[in-house]
Amino acid sequence: MSYSIAEAARRSGLSIDTLRYYERIKLLDPPARDTAGRRAYSDDDLGWLGFLTKLRTTGMPIKSMREYASLRRHGVASAGRRKALLVEQRRSVAERIAELQGCLDILDYKIENYAQVERNVLGVEPGREEISA
Amino acid sequence: MSYSIAEAARRSGLSIDTLRYYERIKLLDPPARDTAGRRAYSDDDLGWLGFLTKLRTTGMPIKSMREYASLRRHGVASAGRRKALLVEQRRSVAERIAELQGCLDILDYKIENYAQVERNVLGVEPGREEISA
DNA sequence: ATTTGACCTGGAGTGCACTCCAGGTCGTAG
DNA sequence: CTACGACCTGGAGTGCACTCCAGGTCAAAT
Numbered sequence: 001m002s003y004s005i006a007e008a009a010r011r012s013g014l015s016i017d018t019l020r021y022y023e024r025i026k027l028l029d030p031p032a033r034d035t036a037g038r039r040a041y042s043d044d045d046l047g048w049l050g051f052l053t054k055l056r057t058t059g060m061p062i063k064s065m066r067e068y069a070s071l072r073r074h075g076v077a078s079a080g081r082r083k084a085l086l087v088e089q090r091r092s093v094a095e096r097i098a099e100l101q102g103c104l105d106i107l108d109y110k111i112e113n114y115a116q117v118e119r120n121v122l123g124v125e126p127g128r129e130e131i132s133a
Numbered sequence: 134m135s136y137s138i139a140e141a142a143r144r145s146g147l148s149i150d151t152l153r154y155y156e157r158i159k160l161l162d163p164p165a166r167d168t169a170g171r172r173a174y175s176d177d178d179l180g181w182l183g184f185l186t187k188l189r190t191t192g193m194p195i196k197s198m199r200e201y202a203s204l205r206r207h208g209v210a211s212a213g214r215r216k217a218l219l220v221e222q223r224r225s226v227a228e229r230i231a232e233l234q235g236c237l238d239i240l241d242y243k244i245e246n247y248a249q250v251e252r253n254v255l256g257v258e259p260g261r262e263e264i265s266a
Numbered sequence: 267a268t269t270t271g272a273c274c275t276g277g278a279g280t281g282c283a284c285t286c287c288a289g290g291t292c293g294t295a296g
Numbered sequence: 297c298t299a300c301g302a303c304c305t306g307g308a309g310t311g312c313a314c315t316c317c318a319g320g321t322c323a324a325a326t
Binding site: 051054055057058076079080082083086087089090093094096097099100101102103104106107108110111114115117118121 | 184187188190191209212213215216219220222223226227229230232233234235236237239240241243244247248250251254
């Protein structure tokens with residue numbers, strides 16, 4: 001199957017402008033064109049865009065995604081380097097998750113504090129609401 | 134205790150420029166000054182900076198951090214709104230963690246693929262390395 | 267007395283990842 | 297036949313979060 005840029009945008013969750021932008025910066029190989037010169041994205045293109053958006057979600061900078069994309073074009077010989085990039089990204093994602101877990105704990109602690117303040121404010125005689133902080 | 138801007142930067146993990154920047158945009162109340170007019174950060178300032186960096190780590194935009202900072206200045210009456218902001222941020226962090234977990238799974242899958250390719254390349258008779266992809 | 271180093275200010279510059287725009291070309295629908 | 301909507305191009309503009317700079321002050325060290 002092949003898809004218009006509007007359809008590819010819908011399916012990938014990227015904007016039309018972003019699709020053209022990714023092509024310009026060589027994140028995406030130029031897709032086929034129809035007889036009128038309009039882009040016709042293949043299922044492969046969509047698959048690659050799907051993977052790219054995952055990498056983006058992990059916080060990989062475009063620079064690194066470009067490196068990965070460029071390696072992909074160099075075939076099997078580059079597989080080792082590509083794997084290394086993914087392994088490194090995996091590490092950084094795991095680290096990020098741990099970091100966010102820590103933040104979650106702090107947020108829970110703060111939220112619990114506020115909940116306690118609320119209970120106090122509601123529980124004491126009106127006019128003496130000012131407790132600690 | 135009070136700390137020079139260099140010391141505050143070291144302890145908060147922010148740069149000196151960022152400390153001044155945060156003050157300018159009202160994320161941080163102007164710290165005390167010493168006799169020579171230089172900033173003298175208090176432990177409270179450091180504590181607030183610590184919390185700010187946690188919020189930043191969760192991906193909270195500066196705009197929202199400013200709102201939180203501004204509410205803090207309005208005392209107890211704003212506690213409800215502050216709690217709501219934190220609850221919302223908690224939700225978004227949990228969501229982000231789940232999303233990253235999903236990406237981790239995809240990375241693992243891809244990495245395992247590459248590992249398999251490596252095993253194949255090493256395992257077959259030399260001269261016939263080209264397998265699938 | 268002067269040099270050094272940390273700090274000050276207001277403002278300009280940077281890098282990233284888009285996002286928008288003007289002006290133009292197609293192919294179909296009325 | 298013309299009007300419309302979807303698409304095209306090269307290039308400029310945007311928002312965010314810093315980061316850097318020039319020119320100046322001040323206190324302690326030489």
